Amino acid sequence: MRPSSALKDELVKFFQLQICVHHPKGAKTLETGAHAEDWVRWQGQLCALYDALVSEISQIGSRGKYATGSRHIAVKENLIELTADVCHQLFSQSTHVQEVTSSVCRDTQRDSPQSCKRRRIEQPLTNWEGIRSKLQPHHSDFDIIPWLQVAAALISRYPWILPVDELVPLLGLLCQLQGEQQRRGERGPYVLRCLRELALCHATGSSNASAHTAELARLWARVWALALRGVGSAQTGTLSLELLRTIVQESLEPVDREFWKVFSGAVCKPSLVGALSLAQALLKCSVPKSVHSRDVISGVLMETGGEPPTLRDSVISWLLMNEHNEETEENCRPHLIITRSSITS
Numbered sequence: 001m002r003p004s005s006a007l008k009d010e011l012v013k014f015f016q017l018q019i020c021v022h023h024p025k026g027a028k029t030l031e032t033g034a035h036a037e038d039w040v041r042w043q044g045q046l047c048a049l050y051d052a053l054v055s056e057i058s059q060i061g062s063r064g065k066y067a068t069g070s071r072h073i074a075v076k077e078n079l080i081e082l083t084a085d086v087c088h089q090l091f092s093q094s095t096h097v098q099e100v101t102s103s104v105c106r107d108t109q110r111d112s113p114q115s116c117k118r119r120r121i122e123q124p125l126t127n128w129e130g131i132r133s134k135l136q137p138h139h140s141d142f143d144i145i146p147w148l149q150v151a152a153a154l155i156s157r158y159p160w161i162l163p164v165d166e167l168v169p170l171l172g173l174l175c176q177l178q179g180e181q182q183r184r185g186e187r188g189p190y191v192l193r194c195l196r197e198l199a200l201c202h203a204t205g206s207s208n209a210s211a212h213t214a215e216l217a218r219l220w221a222r223v224w225a226l227a228l229r230g231v232g233s234a235q236t237g238t239l240s241l242e243l244l245r246t247i248v249q250e251s252l253e254p255v256d257r258e259f260w261k262v263f264s265g266a267v268c269k270p271s272l273v274g275a276l277s278l279a280q281a282l283l284k285c286s287v288p289k290s291v292h293s294r295d296v297i298s299g300v301l302m303e304t305g306g307e308p309p310t311l312r313d314s315v316i317s318w319l320l321m322n323e324h325n326e327e328t329e330e331n332c333r334p335h336l337i338i339t340r341s342s343i344t345s
Contacts, residue, residue: 053083061142075146084153091127128166148190152197159201171219192239203250224253245277264314
């Protein structure tokens with residue numbers, strides 16, 4: 001009989017408390033403040049908990065696949081945070097400590113006490129390779145979304161845990177998922193959140209990633225282009241803008257003509273996140289005169305006899321865009337973002 005949802009929540013709280021007690025402030029070793037009466041046994045229990053969490057997440061995905069009607073795919077945040085905390089404790093280890101009870105040893109009569117002790121540290125822990133194996137594009141949304149949540153939480157809570165050598169393969173995989181999410185599934189928002197956390201993580205440890213500069217630049221350029229393409233999507237527009245803002249903030253990709261076009265036309269309506277993304281770009285670089293090529297400007301001159309509006313004028317028009325009533329144009333008011341700006345100024 002499976003435990004109820006309420007019991008599971010209480011179990012998660014209990015395990016979170018155990019992590020806090022044994023690893024105050026995330027301490028990983030006895031020397032840095034971690035504590036356990038029997039350290040080897042506690043490490044074995046952590047590994048058993050990790051295996052149980054992986055199994056639980058897998059079962060949640062399996063139940064979702066065969067459920068009728070609509071079903072919320074994401075896993076509860078408390079379970080994701082617990083999984084991230086356990087991964088943080090185990091992922092730096094080179095071996096997977098596996099608890100072997102005395103009853104197992106007794107079942108195998110040829111085993112001596114020494115052989116039992118050796119079996120305690122026999123299975124390698126796959127670390128980030130294991131996370132990446134869960135994020136393969138061919139997996140269903142039910143299988144992949146929980147692990148996108150885990151990866152985002154792990155990077156957000158413990159950015160220093162991601163090795164430099166894992167940055168390129170993980171970014172490459174997320175970039176591939178980002179490209180495919182625009183054609184299928186509900187994974188898009190989770191991919192974008194994970195990419196945003198990875199952008200912050202990369203900026204934090206950028207000095208250590210110099211050996212991969214060219215490949216990382218290529219991948220971030222691809223992420224940038226895909227995020228610009230996703231701005232007009234109802235499902236991913238806001239998260240795409242947040243990702244673009246983070247990339248600009250951390251100087252991972254230069255602001256280009258396509259970025260300015262977002263704020264000079266009808267690609268998206270004014271919004272708080274859009275204005276924050278624009279403000280971040282304005283802090284980093286000056287506004288070009290136009291986003292149009294010389295050929296386009298020449299064509300406008302020939303057709304209308306006047307130059308097209310400057311980018312600065314187009315951006316101001318975008319910010320001052322009015323909200324019109326669908327039934328009548330007489331009732332219009334400044335967009336909410338202007339109202340918020342007036343209140344906060």
